[in-house]
Amino acid sequence: MPHNTASRSNPLRDPRDRRLNRIAGPSSLVLFGVTGDLARKKLLPAIYDLANRGLLPPSFALVGFGRRDWDDADFSAQVEESVRQYARTPFNETVWEQFAEGIRFVQGEFDDDEAYLRLKETMEELDAVRGTKGNHAFYLSIPPNSFEVVCQQLSTSGLAEAPTAAEGDKPWRRVVIEKPFGHDLASARELNRIVESVFPADSVFRIDHYLGKETVQNILALRFANQLFEPLWNSNYVDHVQITMAEDIGIGGRAGYYDGVGAARDVIQNHLLQLLALTAMEEPISFNATDLRAEKEKVLAAVKLPKDLSRHSARGQYTGGWQGGESVTGFLDEEGFNPHSQTETFAALRLDINTRRWATVPFYLRAGKRLGRRVTEIAVVFKRAPNLLFRDHGDDDFGQNAVVIRVQPDEGATIRFGSKVPGTQMEVRDVTMDFGYGHSFTESSPEAYERLILDVLLGEPPLFPRHEEVELSWKILDPFEEYWAGLDEQPEPYTPGSWGPASADELLARDGRTWRRP
Incomplete structure (x- = not known):
């Protein structure tokens, strides 16, 4: 029985x-x-x-x-x-x-x-x-x-x-x-x-x-269940947003799939634009699939592309070298690859959202392989406080608060803020306040596929993008892909274990900003 x-x-x-x-x-x-x-x-x-x-x-x-x-x-x-x-x-x-x-x-x-x-x-x-x-x-x-x-x-x-x-x-x-x-x-x-x-x-x-991950779903709770964040979640207080998906591995056995696809099509078009939509969306009137999808689609439809894609995008290919004490193969030397492939293993771009909430706030997206460490995070970086009282008592980069949502690994969130250093001098330094799922909850988070497969069997669609969302995402990425294809040149090389090519740093430097080093 x-x-x-x-x-x-x-x-x-x-x-x-x-x-x-x-x-x-x-x-x-x-x-x-x-x-x-x-x-x-x-x-x-x-x-x-x-x-x-x-x-x-x-x-x-x-x-x-x-x-x-x-x-x-x-x-x-x-x-x-x-x-x-x-x-x-x-x-x-x-x-x-x-x-x-x-x-x-x-x-x-x-x-x-x-x-x-x-x-x-x-x-x-x-x-x-x-x-x-x-x-x-x-x-x-x-x-x-x-x-x-x-x-x-x-x-x-x-x-x-x-x-x-x-x-x-x-x-x-x-x-x-x-x-x-x-x-x-x-x-x-x-x-x-x-x-x-x-x-x-x-x-x-x-x-x-990615939409099945607990930390991704927690974006909605963080924003809309807490009075602490939502009043500041706009262009009055936010300087910019960085969304990063970094991997410390190469393409492995995915040569047949990856060549001709690249980092932007592989993860920016889907994973990172979904994270952007959840970060920037207005509060839906319910968790009903129609209401949730509608707010995400409004964000994607409001995305404004830079006029000069050359100044606001970057791409690269990892070379061979040493990473973590191990000799690793360069992308063009991977087995089964065209040695002249123009497929990128790193992509970064700037997007703006043409809404009242996010006007003037740039969103920087980057994804790549063979980077410094494996991490996926959303960093909402706030404008600097005037610091009239403390301007002579802190580091040069002191005072730029941030809320960082860690999607993987070590799922959780961090708040960065300034605090006085112990001692007789008035010195202020940035510190962090950390929340981790593993420390705060006794039950472990289910795998994303568990949640999504169960939702399929239950017929609950809120976590699944409909075709309108997919098409809006491609409308955002296609111009970048067409621009890169028209260059007819190899993506810029970068060393394994770094954080991408120099052009990615230049992308932010033009705006007077720098990438986070998670």
Whole structure:
């Protein structure tokens, strides 16, 4: 008799999940691209962690679709190996046994008609035996050039359309799409046309895993639940905003994907512009998806590009050298790369937001690989106080307060302010007041994919950008990409372990500012 993980006491379950009724109903998740690194390291462990926390019902099923010559037992063994190696929560034999009973595998190519008929039979079997009740989500963890054929096959086979219910709630079908959502505005619109020709707009979930991170969601709480910040969150007090996503690793095994994409398309178009929107948006009237998305879209629509892109953008490529006591390979020397590639591994740009709140406040975005350390943060830097009393009693850079939201790692927030140095002299120095999730809360933050997969199964879309958001983001980035492409030159080299090329420092120096060194 299988154990009911949804009803039995589960010590891993957060009691708030029960209070908020955030437990998925009967359903299955069909995963395309099950052999990829994303599925193995993130998706499969996240699904198991949801089960382990009691947030998936005993009727939940997981279906893998791929070309490997596996049966259900083979796929189950692969899932278990992934879970044991990468799951966030401890492995629980009882939970695993109940979870494994719902694991199935369908072998086939993306364009194989017979494979989709087998998939349909499998889903019908799960409806009857497992009790999934016709509720199925299709997760496309596959290259974007395969979206069209998979969507068409799901439509042709009848899998995309939920059957009519005789009584009770109508069954649902949903599709989950991993980034990138196109490589420019035109391709994003074409991708949207393909997907929404098969699935209704409210059944399409575009995953940006950054939006599932606790610290990203905490931006809303920090701003709108505290009187301390919101009155100062405007051009009267804010000097500028820096949004940074730095990695201390190279491209690794992503040569096939990264060449021709680059840092700007890879993370600025999605992750960093989403962080910009959350930082700059007005307070929504509710957490309803329509209200939240509307405020983010207003910000993106109000973004104003610099007139001279050459003075307000920078890009670079990391060279070979030493980083952290280790000899590392330069970008152009990575295996599988064109030695004359003009793809950037570092990108920085300035944007302005043409609203009353943010007029005159520049937003500086930067992203890169092989930088000084791994960090993603939002730094809201305030204007200097007049310091008439303390102008002769502090450092040159004293007095520029900041609120820094650390997205990863060491999730939390820091406030920088001036304080008197102990002693007989009146000397003022900047100090920090720090909040860390790990120190303030006993429960650990769930992985972003746990939150997002659960929201897909629940049909809750606030954390998923709709196609209007995606298109607005491409409208912002496309002019920079077109400008860089027209240069027909290599991006500026920078040494590994540094904070990017000299042109990035010059970008801020022209405005009388400097980058933070996290």
